[in-house]
Amino acid sequence: MKAVVFDRHGTPDELHLADMERPHPGPGEVRVRVRAAGIQPFDVGVRGGSLPFPVTFPQQLGNEFSGVVDRVGDDAGEWAAGDEVLGWAFMRSLAEYVVTGADSIVSKPPDMPWDVAGGLSSSGATAYTALRVLDIRPRDTLLVHAAAGGTGTIATQLARAWGASVIGTASEANHAYLAQLGATPVSYGDGLVERVRAVAPDGVDAALDAVGGQALHDSVDLVRDKNRIATLVDHELADELGVVGVRAQRVPEQLGDLVSLYQRGALRMPIRERFPLAAIADAHRLVETGHGRGKVVVTLDD
Ligand SMILES: NC(=O)c1ccc[n+]([C@@H]2O[C@H](COP(=O)([O-])OP(=O)(O)OC[C@H]3O[C@@H](n4cnc5c(N)ncnc54)[C@H](OP(=O)(O)O)[C@@H]3O)[C@@H](O)[C@H]2O)c1
Incomplete structure (x- = not known):
């Protein structure tokens, strides 16, 4: 099979396709013929070497995929060849075939396009984890920094589905997009705290940061309860400020919830x-x- 690999850290030019043996599913695993795979900032950071993540060259990449089950290992539950699925496989999803745990996939609805399914699971897991940590409830007002990105897009819609109001930061080019997702758009950068206060006169209950630095400081100015400020990126500053650093947990039931929301049009x-x-x-x-x-x-x- 063809798989994306890189042989040393560097620019995107280090990425190339290699011929590799198709992996075989062991007990509790399935093999999936990949139809689409999402790209995350994480992949970019690992390739470039800015994320201190252990790699073994030639190193594969990619954490999320959609595709068709083509082989099933022993004790892999109800999965069968031909099932259309989406899910996770860490550092190996950018390939023609991927082996993963039978509990790392969920069924793909027939009306969900392959590309949407292939890019849903990692951002979805991150958004879901963060909103649970923040304990988002009906009538909360949530500030989402970088709301137009992969993670912010899901966090915004999930919070809306859970009954919260969302204020989302983005460049002006993405304001109409955020409004379509159900958020009140606000431009990021200097003066953010005042702009948020202007659209949330009753205050902000929680904040999800996918930017770090000033965005996290601004969150502390806006949200009283530090347990309801979470960052996905700036763990050092989170410790300093006493707010919460979040790392995505991958839970199949939560991915199933996101798929149901998709099917309901939410x-x-x-x-x-x-x-x-x-x-x-x-x-x-x-x-x-x-x-x-x-x-x-x-x-x-x-
Ligand atoms: N901790 C974890 O487990 C975890 C998991 C997933 C992601 N992450 C991290 O979360 C971050 C976002 O990931 P993603 O997949 O959503 O990225 P993405 O899809 O590349 O989106 C990036 C977004 O950031 C916005 N942005 C750029 N500069 C900004 C600023 N100064 N203030 C506010 N927004 C700004 C952009 O909006 P405009 O286009 O409008 O500028 C864009 O929509 C990345 O750093 C990623 O590594 C962490």
């Missing part, structure tokens, strides 16, 4: 751009800009 995930597997370097370049809405995905042929 969740959508726009695709920023699709790339063929061979154009993985371009996909990384786009994610690396740090701007845009929804998800960047790689798609593979049937």
Whole structure:
């Protein structure tokens, strides 16, 4: 099979396709023929070497996928060849085939496109984990920093589905998009605290930060309860300020919840751009800009 690998840290040009043996599913595992796989800032950081994550060269990449089960190991539950699924496989999803745990996939509804399914599980798990940590409830007002990105897009819609109001930060180009998701858009940067106060005269109950630095300081100015301020990115500053650092937990029931929300029309995930597997370097370049809405995905042929 073809798989995305890199042989040393560096620019997106270090990424290339390698021929590898198809992996075999062991007990409790399934093999999936991948149809789409999302790209995350995490992948970009690991490739570039800015994230201190242990790698073994040639190193595969990619954490989320959609596809069709093509082999089932012993004791892998009810899964059968031909099942259409989405799920997780850490550091190996950008490949034609991926092996993962039978509890790391959920069924893909027929009306969910492959690319949407392929980019849903990692941002979905992050948003779900963070909103649970923040204990988001009906009538809360939640501030989501970087609300137009992959994680923010899901966090915004999930919070709305749970009955909260959302104020989302984004560049002006993404304000209409945030309004469509049900958030009140606010521009990030200097003066954010005043702009948020102007649209939330009754205050902000919780904040989810996917930016770090000043966005986290601003959150502390806006939210009284430090247990209801969470960052996905700035764990050092979180310790300093006494707020919560969050790392995504991958829970199949939660991914199932997100799929149900999608089926009810309460969740959508726009695709920023699709790339063929061979154009993985371009996909990384786009994610690396740090701007845009929804998800960047790689798609593979049937
Ligand atoms: N802890 C974890 O487990 C975990 C899991 C997933 C992600 N993360 C981290 O969370 C961050 C976001 O991930 P993502 O997948 O959502 O990224 P993404 O899809 O690349 O989105 C990035 C977003 O950031 C916005 N942005 C850029 N500069 C900003 C600023 N100064 N203030 C506010 N927003 C700004 C952009 O909006 P505009 O286009 O409008 O500028 C864009 O929509 C990344 O750093 C990622 O590594 C952590």
